[in-house]
Amino acid sequence: MLRSLVRWVFVPPVTAPRATLLIRIMAGAVFLSEGILKFVYANQGVGRFTKLGMPVPEFTATFVGVLEIVGGLLLIFGLLTRAFAIAFMVEMIVAILSTKVSLYLGTSPLPLPAAPPKVGFWAVMHETRSDFAQLLTCAFLLVVGPGPWSLDALVQKRWGSGARSKTRATESSRGIGVGTHVPARS
Numbered sequence: 001m002l003r004s005l006v007r008w009v010f011v012p013p014v015t016a017p018r019a020t021l022l023i024r025i026m027a028g029a030v031f032l033s034e035g036i037l038k039f040v041y042a043n044q045g046v047g048r049f050t051k052l053g054m055p056v057p058e059f060t061a062t063f064v065g066v067l068e069i070v071g072g073l074l075l076i077f078g079l080l081t082r083a084f085a086i087a088f089m090v091e092m093i094v095a096i097l098s099t100k101v102s103l104y105l106g107t108s109p110l111p112l113p114a115a116p117p118k119v120g121f122w123a124v125m126h127e128t129r130s131d132f133a134q135l136l137t138c139a140f141l142l143v144v145g146p147g148p149w150s151l152d153a154l155v156q157k158r159w160g161s162g163a164r165s166k167t168r169a170t171e172s173s174r175g176i177g178v179g180t181h182v183p184a185r186s
Contacts, residue, residue: 028076096128
């Protein structure tokens with residue numbers, strides 16, 4: 001069970017449309033730029049994490065910043081795509097829960113939005129649009145994989161498709177998993 005989960009994460013299908021590259025570039029570029037901002041502006045890194053009451057804000061901000069820089073680059077290039085999609089989905093859920101609930105309640109330690117709505121449901125809907133887009137983009141990459149124009153595809157091609165073929169056979173025989181609808185290559 002654990003072995004097939006690890007294989008599912010690290011040997012993704014590469015049969016998604018080539019246009020998946022555009023989704024990877026969009027998501028990766030946003031994470032990359034946000035990671036850099038955490039080091040360039042203290043109010044986006046340690047300062048923000050301190051205001052939010054995150055544990056060990058210096059470490060947490062540095063860890064998240066490095067994750068976003070490295071993971072953003074790897075998403076762009078399509079390497080370890082599913083692993084970083086999972087990490088970023090967790091990050092986006094934590095970001096939404098740690099910043100948007102208090103915005104809804106009007107108790108946010110962060111500065112309120114400059115223009116109305118400043119608190120409540122519509123403020124949350126407006127302020128969470130980027131988080132929500134990143135969450136769904138990563139969910140898409142988790143489901144379909146990185147596509148053929150990715151380093152994941154190149155690695156599979158270079159080292160053989162044996163790992164993916166074994167996964168596909170296992171998933172098909174059990175009727176589970178993403179990518180079982182893809183016919184096996186001859």
